[in-house]
Amino acid sequence: MVEVLSKISGARVVERCDRLGVQPFSDIKTGLFRAYLTPAHAATINTMVSWMSEAGMSTRLDAAANLIGRYEGNRPNAPALIIGSHVDSVFNAGRYDGPLGVMLGIECVEALHEQGRRLPFAIEVVAFGDEEGSRFPISMICSRAMAGTLTEQDLAVEDSAGRTPREVLQVFREWMYRPMSNIDPMTAAREPRDVLAYLETHIEQGPVLEAEGLSVGAVTGIAAQNRFDIVVKGMAAHAGTTTMQLRRDAMAGAAEMIMAIETIANEMGGDLVATVGRIELSPGSTNVIAKEVSFSLDVRSGGMNHRDTAAAAISEEMHKIAVRRGLKLELTKLQDLASSPCDKELTDLLETAMERAGHPRRALVSGAGHDAMVMSALCPTAMLFVRCAGGISHNPAEQVSIPDTQAALDVMLEFIDLLEARET
Ligand SMILES: [Zn+2]
Structure with a gap:
């Protein structure tokens, strides 16, 4: 010793x-x-x-x-x-x-x-x-x-x-x-x-x-912390025959939502942080447009109001993206720590x-x-x-x-x- x-x-x-x-x-x-x-x-x-x-x-x-x-x-x-x-x-x-x-x-x-x-x-x-x-x-x-x-x-x-x-x-x-x-x-x-x-x-x-x-x-x-589970539902279709206009691509929609989360967190500023740390998609094939994507969202800030404002803005933006793309969005709050x-x-x-x-x-x-x-x-x-x-x-x-x-x-x-x- x-x-x-x-x-x-x-x-x-x-x-x-x-x-x-x-x-x-x-x-x-x-x-x-x-x-x-x-x-x-x-x-x-x-x-x-x-x-x-x-x-x-x-x-x-x-x-x-x-x-x-x-x-x-x-x-x-x-x-x-x-x-x-x-x-x-x-x-x-x-x-x-x-x-x-x-x-x-x-x-x-x-x-x-x-x-x-x-x-x-x-x-x-x-x-x-x-x-x-x-x-x-x-x-x-x-x-x-x-x-x-x-x-x-x-x-x-x-x-x-x-x-x-x-x-x-x-x-x-x-x-x-x-x-x-x-x-x-x-x-x-x-x-x-x-x-x-x-x-x-x-x-x-x-x-x-x-x-x-x-x-x-x-x-x-x-920090106050919120955790959400998000599911984006679209339509599976052939990657070769479905024209871009006809697609309801859950993966592309989820990608746009994740970018929006990052943008909103940056714009909110201060100590706010928002993270998508997990993502899963199905069916998960090279030649199939994704039917369903689920991902996590973790939002934190020292101020409850700041966090809640950010979470609300994120939710609103994700819903807009879903509507524009013809996707279905399910957002479930899993954890709310003061x-x-x-x-x-x-x-x-x-x-x-x-x-x-x-x-x-x-x-x-x-x-x-x-x-x-x-x-x-x-x-x-x-x-x-x-x-x-x-x-x-x-x-x-x-x-x-x-x-x-x-x-x-x-x-x-x-x-x-x-x-x-x-x-x-
Ligand atoms: Zn420790």
Whole structure:
């Protein structure tokens, strides 16, 4: 095992993420896969317990196997600033999506501990066990357990071996160095009065910061998302004998619609994104005009109105195209997720912290979901994005730089100072 030599720094954060990127902290021999409640998850917790203890925290596991390190405030039972992220991963993952935010939290606390500083609030560093849906067919089990939004129906899910979360927790508790007295995730919910705020630092998983030459950005919220299933119906006919005027070509119609989606998304501007990521056609022969085409549509924006206006404009334009071409159009809404704004005041504090740490104010919307979205049901949340190379994530090529990680650490420490001033 590689000895960690660096002192409190962004460099050590990256070293620790790298160290957790291989066996025994991965469930696969080559590359990283750390699923919820596996031996790799257990090994990761047991190692983080020692890092948290060195940083001056007391540690415990809650009933959903979230690891919680607590650094007391200047009075007993003070409400906590939770600094958290997840430690599970997708299959063949990068090393920083999730763990980066947890390691940065440990670093913040160790910096305070070294100065012997106690704040008017406690700090809790939380490593959520499941965010990605790494074991069960649902995601964010652990932050939902903590935020109190998990349901019995959620806990009825089964992993690929047919076991429920409660059954797997029964096995998992045996691997822990410390006893888990309670393994019913329904009891892991925190009281709002015990939590001051939630701060999550995460890689951006997108290209915006890199394109603008920025190390960090504050997240204003998590995008509202619509998903549609679209079916375009025309008439199958011979590709050689049917004149162009007589055709009702579902494929050409779908192509025009997809171009219209792109045009409308460009014209709407701002943070709006619209994507057709899947397409199927039938019968799918070289010499037959397509009879039916189905494709997906995903529309997102930080603003619900902006998203809904775009979706309505897209729908209207597609219907026009269908009528002009003599095609039938079926549009079904599959998913409608509301946007989840971060707390305005905390986000402003985070941008001030960025400024004080020597970085320009910049706020952006997260197109992807995060634990912060779930935690907003419990307390005010703030989220910091760190530039990642090429915007690549969920891939072994995922990369963050040491200077950017240092920048995130500096901003988080400034944020804690500002919060201290506010709470004093
Ligand atoms: Zn993540």
